[in-house]
Amino acid sequence: MSHTAEHDEHAGGGTKEIIKVTVILTVLTIVELILGFWMIGIPLEQSSFRLAIKGTIVILMMAKAFYIVAYFMHLKHEFKNLIMTICVPLALFIWFITAFLYDGNSFRNLRNTYDPHFKEQSTIKIEKKEEATHGEAKHADEKHTEEKKVEEKAGH
Amino acid sequence: MATTATAHVTKSWSGGKSPFNVEYGKLMMWYFLMSDAFTFGAFLISYGTIRFSTNGWPDPNEVFRSFPFAPEGVHAPLVFVSIMTFILIISSVTMVLAVQAGHNMDKKGVTKNLIWTIIGGIAFLSCQAWEWNHLHHEGAWWGSNPFLNHDGTASSTNFTNYFFTITGFHGFHVFSGVIINIIMLIMTLTDKFEQRGHYLMIEKAGLYWHFVDLVWVFVFTCFYLI
Numbered sequence: 001m002s003h004t005a006e007h008d009e010h011a012g013g014g015t016k017e018i019i020k021v022t023v024i025l026t027v028l029t030i031v032e033l034i035l036g037f038w039m040i041g042i043p044l045e046q047s048s049f050r051l052a053i054k055g056t057i058v059i060l061m062m063a064k065a066f067y068i069v070a071y072f073m074h075l076k077h078e079f080k081n082l083i084m085t086i087c088v089p090l091a092l093f094i095w096f097i098t099a100f101l102y103d104g105n106s107f108r109n110l111r112n113t114y115d116p117h118f119k120e121q122s123t124i125k126i127e128k129k130e131e132a133t134h135g136e137a138k139h140a141d142e143k144h145t146e147e148k149k150v151e152e153k154a155g156h
Numbered sequence: 157m158a159t160t161a162t163a164h165v166t167k168s169w170s171g172g173k174s175p176f177n178v179e180y181g182k183l184m185m186w187y188f189l190m191s192d193a194f195t196f197g198a199f200l201i202s203y204g205t206i207r208f209s210t211n212g213w214p215d216p217n218e219v220f221r222s223f224p225f226a227p228e229g230v231h232a233p234l235v236f237v238s239i240m241t242f243i244l245i246i247s248s249v250t251m252v253l254a255v256q257a258g259h260n261m262d263k264k265g266v267t268k269n270l271i272w273t274i275i276g277g278i279a280f281l282s283c284q285a286w287e288w289n290h291l292h293h294e295g296a297w298w299g300s301n302p303f304l305n306h307d308g309t310a311s312s313t314n315f316t317n318y319f320f321t322i323t324g325f326h327g328f329h330v331f332s333g334v335i336i337n338i339i340m341l342i343m344t345l346t347d348k349f350e351q352r353g354h355y356l357m358i359e360k361a362g363l364y365w366h367f368v369d370l371v372w373v374f375v376f377t378c379f380y381l382i
């Protein structure tokens with residue numbers, strides 16, 4: 001127990017560190033939101049530009065995750081043994097994400113190549129219907145059934 | 157192996173010492189959170205896979221653009237969800253402060269910060285309840301998707317299914333986190349921790365609460381921003 005107390009003493013920078021991390025998290029979130037707002041105005045055709053912004057947002061997300069785990073959850077100030085025990089298994093995610101997203105992408109390419117119906121379905125534009133106004137559940141339901149019909153038509 | 161290991165590692169693994177230097181409950185909380193991370197990871201990766209295998213996807217700025225008490229026709233994409241995000245970040249900060257107060261055996265500080273954390277959690281849940289209710293009125297629910305893809309083509313129900321499942325699972329975590337924090341508050345007020353001589357339990361509840369915040373960072377990015 002005396003060892004724990006000794007360890008805690010030189011661990012963490014106290015209130016100063018908490019304030020610092022809070023400011024960092026806030027700034028990162030604001031930058032993410034600015035990027036998000038920026039992306040609203042960028043047309044879909046500029047897909048690589050949109051992808052670059054999305055990539056930046058993901059990097060910022062990872063930075064936020066690091067600050068929460070390292071400082072708020074105090075992992076940075078734990079023993080290296082514990083850090084390794086937690087972080088090494090999570091490295092599985094690198095494979096997990098790469099493999100599954102690659103698989104999804106490949107499935108889409110295959111369908112676009114060999115499934116003409118799938119390809120055609122994703123090119124038919126649907127007229128934008130009137131918005132369901134807030135609170136008008138009936139209207140929303142009507143819209144909902146219409147949507148279903150369209151889906152069925154496209155599906156069979 | 158022993159020759160290559162540093163003196164510190166040899167010392168902590170040679171017996172008679174706690175190699176992780178944390179108590180049992182905290183270590184088990186870390187293991188639980190790791191398993192929970194894989195559960196959420198599996199959900200989000202499944203969502204990503206389906207999105208990658210589809211040609212079109214709804215535009216989040218089109219779907220999530222409402223705001224409570226906003227006049228008809230006013231669209232504010234990202235605004236409501238950024239408020240939810242800040243609520244959760246701030247409640248995470250008050251939780252850290254509660255843990256810190258616990259270290260200093262400061263009962264008053266623990267109580268105050270726990271109450272703020274609980275308020276933050278309830279505020280977040282209320283926001284989510286409003287958003288779900290609003291989307292439901294628009295005709296979105298499991299198995300029904302009133303929204304079109306960004307490029308104007310017909311969308312599948314995958315979008316709403318994933319949205320409600322994942323934010324619902326996260327909301328359930330927030331809910332249980334609030335319950336845990338309320339229990340911690342009751343234990344603090346009844347001097348349970350003073351009798352024990354330490355506030356280590358607050359730390360474990362804190363870990364869980366930060367994890368909830370951490371998951372929201374990912375959910376927020378994957379559903380609302382990207």
